[in-house]
Amino acid sequence: MRTPSGERIRRAAGTKDIKKAQELRAKLVHELWQQQYMAEKPKRLWDEAAVQWINERQDKKSIQTDIARLRQLGRLRGMYLHEMSRDVIMSVINDMTCSPSTKNRYIALIRSILYKARDEWEWIDKAPKLKQLKEPTKRVRWLKPEEAHRLVMALPDNYWRHMAVFSLATGLRQSNVFSLKWEQVDLKRKLAWIFPDEAKSGKAIVVPLNDLAIKILAIRQGMHHTYVFTTTQKQVVKSLNRKVWQKALKDAGIRDFRWHDLRHTWASWLIQQGVPLLALKEMGGWEKLDMVMRYAHLAAEHLAPHAGVLDGLEWFRHKMDTSSNEASKGKSLNDCLGF
Known part of the structure; x- marks a missing residue:
C-alpha cells in the first residue's frame, strides 16, 4: 500500500480473514488521504505515547516507577489518543485495586503524557481534564521523647541504633542515611549535604549537624573509608531489616510506626521547640511549604x-x-x- 505522496507502507492486518484485511486496508487508505489532503493529524495510539514518554524522560529520577505504572495500565493499550475521554480513563482507574493516593499517581502520569501529546508532540488537539481523587487526610505519626528513647534502646547496639539516632537528629530520609558517605560530611563546619541526584526534590540539601549527630559521626569514624553507616561485616546497608525493626517496636511497646516516621518525629520536635515553618522547610529539603504545614498544628501556642x-x-x-x-x-x- 502507498500513501497519496507515493510512500510505501507495510502493516500487518492481524487477521487471516481476507474481507476484514481488505476493510482495514480501505480504512487506512481513507485515513492517509485525509491526512494528506484534509490536513488531519495522524491517529496515534496510547502505546506510541507511552514509548515516546519513556524515551524522552530517561533522565527522570522516577522513570522506572513510571515504567512500572505504565505496565499496570494495560487496558489503555491499543486505544487511540483522541478516543481517550475522561470517562474511559477514569473507568480504568476506578477498577484498580489500590488506594486513592496511588490512583492519583496513575492519573497524574496519564495526564502528563496526554498534555505532552497535545502541547509538544502535537499529536492531538485536546486532552481531557482529569481531576484527582480526594485522599483521606493522614495524621502525622511521631514519637514523644520517652517513646523514642525506648525504641532506640530496643534496637541492637550497633549500626541500627546509630542510624536511628542520626535520623532523629537530622531528619534525613532513610535512603539518605543508609547511603551517606564521608565525602558528604564536614565535621569542622558541622555540616552534611545531600547531592541533587540523591534528594527527592532534585535539589541539594544542606544539613546542619547538632551535637548528637556529631557524636554519632565521631563514633562511626574509621569504621569504613567510604560510607558512614555499614554493617558489622563492613557492607553497605541497602535496605531496612524488617525483622530487626519489628522486634524493636514490639520490645519498645510502639505500634503503627515506620522508619520514615523518625523524620516526622524530628520535624514535630523542631516545630514544638519554636522553629519557624520556613526554616523547617529548608532544613528538611521540602519543595513546597504545604508539605510542612502538616506539622503546623503542633505549634499552636502562639495563637x-x-x-x-x-x-x-x-x-x-x-x-x-x-x-x-x-x-x-x-x-x-x-x-x-x-x-
Whole structure:
C-alpha cells in the first residue's frame, strides 16, 4: 500500500480473514488521504505515547516507577489518543485495586503524557481534564521523647541504633542515611549535604549537624573509608531489616510506626521547640511549604494570645463574673450560660 505522496507502507492486518484485511486496508487508505489532503493529524495510539514518554524522560529520577505504572495500565493499550475521554480513563482507574493516593499517581502520569501529546508532540488537539481523587487526610505519626528513647534502646547496639539516632537528629530520609558517605560530611563546619541526584526534590540539601549527630559521626569514624553507616561485616546497608525493626517496636511497646516516621518525629520536635515553618522547610529539603504545614498544628501556642483578646470584652467579663456567682449557689456553668 502507498500513501497519496507515493510512500510505501507495510502493516500487518492481524487477521487471516481476507474481507476484514481488505476493510482495514480501505480504512487506512481513507485515513492517509485525509491526512494528506484534509490536513488531519495522524491517529496515534496510547502505546506510541507511552514509548515516546519513556524515551524522552530517561533522565527522570522516577522513570522506572513510571515504567512500572505504565505496565499496570494495560487496558489503555491499543486505544487511540483522541478516543481517550475522561470517562474511559477514569473507568480504568476506578477498577484498580489500590488506594486513592496511588490512583492519583496513575492519573497524574496519564495526564502528563496526554498534555505532552497535545502541547509538544502535537499529536492531538485536546486532552481531557482529569481531576484527582480526594485522599483521606493522614495524621502525622511521631514519637514523644520517652517513646523514642525506648525504641532506640530496643534496637541492637550497633549500626541500627546509630542510624536511628542520626535520623532523629537530622531528619534525613532513610535512603539518605543508609547511603551517606564521608565525602558528604564536614565535621569542622558541622555540616552534611545531600547531592541533587540523591534528594527527592532534585535539589541539594544542606544539613546542619547538632551535637548528637556529631557524636554519632565521631563514633562511626574509621569504621569504613567510604560510607558512614555499614554493617558489622563492613557492607553497605541497602535496605531496612524488617525483622530487626519489628522486634524493636514490639520490645519498645510502639505500634503503627515506620522508619520514615523518625523524620516526622524530628520535624514535630523542631516545630514544638519554636522553629519557624520556613526554616523547617529548608532544613528538611521540602519543595513546597504545604508539605510542612502538616506539622503546623503542633505549634499552636502562639495563637493563644490572639484567642485571649476576647477575654477583654465586657460581655465576656460579665458572663464569667455571673458564672462564678451562680456556681457558688450550686448551678453548673452550662445552666449559667443558658446551654
